[in-house]
Amino acid sequence: MWTDVTPGWLPWHPNPSEPAFTAPEGAVDAHCHVFGPAAEFPFAPERKYTPVDAGKEQLFALRDHLGLSRNVIVQATCHGSDNSALVDALRASDGRARGVASVTSDVTRQELERLHAAGVRGVRFNFVKRLVDAAPTDALEIIAAKIAPLGWHVVLYFEAPDLRDLRDFFLSLPVTLVIDHMGRPDVSADPEGPEFSGFLDFVARSGAWVKVSCPERLTRTGPPALDGEQHAYTDVVPFARKVVETFPDRVLWGTDWPHPNLTDHMPDDGLLLDHVPQIAATPEQRRALLVDNPMRLYWPEE
Ligand SMILES: O=C(O)/C=C(\C=C(/O)C(=O)O)C(=O)O
Numbered sequence: 001m002w003t004d005v006t007p008g009w010l011p012w013h014p015n016p017s018e019p020a021f022t023a024p025e026g027a028v029d030a031h032c033h034v035f036g037p038a039a040e041f042p043f044a045p046e047r048k049y050t051p052v053d054a055g056k057e058q059l060f061a062l063r064d065h066l067g068l069s070r071n072v073i074v075q076a077t078c079h080g081s082d083n084s085a086l087v088d089a090l091r092a093s094d095g096r097a098r099g100v101a102s103v104t105s106d107v108t109r110q111e112l113e114r115l116h117a118a119g120v121r122g123v124r125f126n127f128v129k130r131l132v133d134a135a136p137t138d139a140l141e142i143i144a145a146k147i148a149p150l151g152w153h154v155v156l157y158f159e160a161p162d163l164r165d166l167r168d169f170f171l172s173l174p175v176t177l178v179i180d181h182m183g184r185p186d187v188s189a190d191p192e193g194p195e196f197s198g199f200l201d202f203v204a205r206s207g208a209w210v211k212v213s214c215p216e217r218l219t220r221t222g223p224p225a226l227d228g229e230q231h232a233y234t235d236v237v238p239f240a241r242k243v244v245e246t247f248p249d250r251v252l253w254g255t256d257w258p259h260p261n262l263t264d265h266m267p268d269d270g271l272l273l274d275h276v277p278q279i280a281a282t283p284e285q286r287r288a289l290l291v292d293n294p295m296r297l298y299w300p301e302e
Pocket of ligand 1: 075076077078126131157180217256259260261
């Protein structure tokens with residue numbers, strides 16, 4: 001439904017490059033989405049943006065193109081708490097996808113069990129103000145209490161300046177925490193400075209997992225340019241590398257396909273995968289990041 005798409009919205013890259021980096025066998029794209037198609041899975045009335053369609057077929061084709069094996073599909077705010085498109089993709093994945101849903105505090109045990117049977121293993125709490133109107137913390141506490149018996153975790157999406165006010169609430173949640181995109185640090189700051197050190201301290205205290213994803217959202221130096229053997233996003237590298245080296249067994253990586261709300265450039269997903277060796281310098285770090293960690297969190301039974 002192109003006529004409804006948010007003005008300025010960039011469609012996902014139609015022809016991602018062949019990655020130069022070969023991911024280890026069994027690698028997982030641990031942060032991606034499906035959008036619609038709107039004709040089958042309408043977007044939520046309360047959404048703050050309208051994306052282009054980006055369905056399961058395209059997601060799975062990208063998975064195969066990048067040489068990955070599995071996906072963790074995260075409910076995006078454009079679908080609100082209607083997880084129908086997510087569940088449809090999980091059911092079509094032949095067990096190769098797990099999900100992170102969005103639910104409201106009145107969600108029933110029966111609905112949670114239906115989502116679990118489809119492959120959902122967590123819920124997302126989004127605090128990014130341009131995406132959602134903040135949910136009251138008591139509602140989120142109710143959701144966390146409801147999902148804990150299922151062994152689910154909570155994926156947190158917040159902006160770095162908000163961590164100070166959210167930290168104690170996060171520490172009070174009775175579930176495992178997973179942080180999207182390193183908590184969106186200001187990469188123009190010093191990676192050894194107080195802001196990012198405070199984030200790392202929170203990760204240590206909470207035992208949270210961290211997605212070292214979305215350099216294209218965080219970079220201040222703009223779109224990648226081939227620079228010899230090194231792709232750009234170099235201003236993000238010190239931050240991501242610090243997280244990988246500090247918490248090697250609790251980091252995850254994902255493409256964030258189809259890359260919602262990017263307006264100045266659309267990343268080439270092949271180059272995003274090529275970014276991984278910049279942030280995970282050893283084969284052991286890359287295997288943990290791409291295979292062992294996501295398998296332990298999302299497919300512990302295997
Ligand atoms: O896809 C992401 O993880 C980032 C964004 C969007 C969402 O997470 C969403 O709409 O649920 C963003 O920063 O706009």
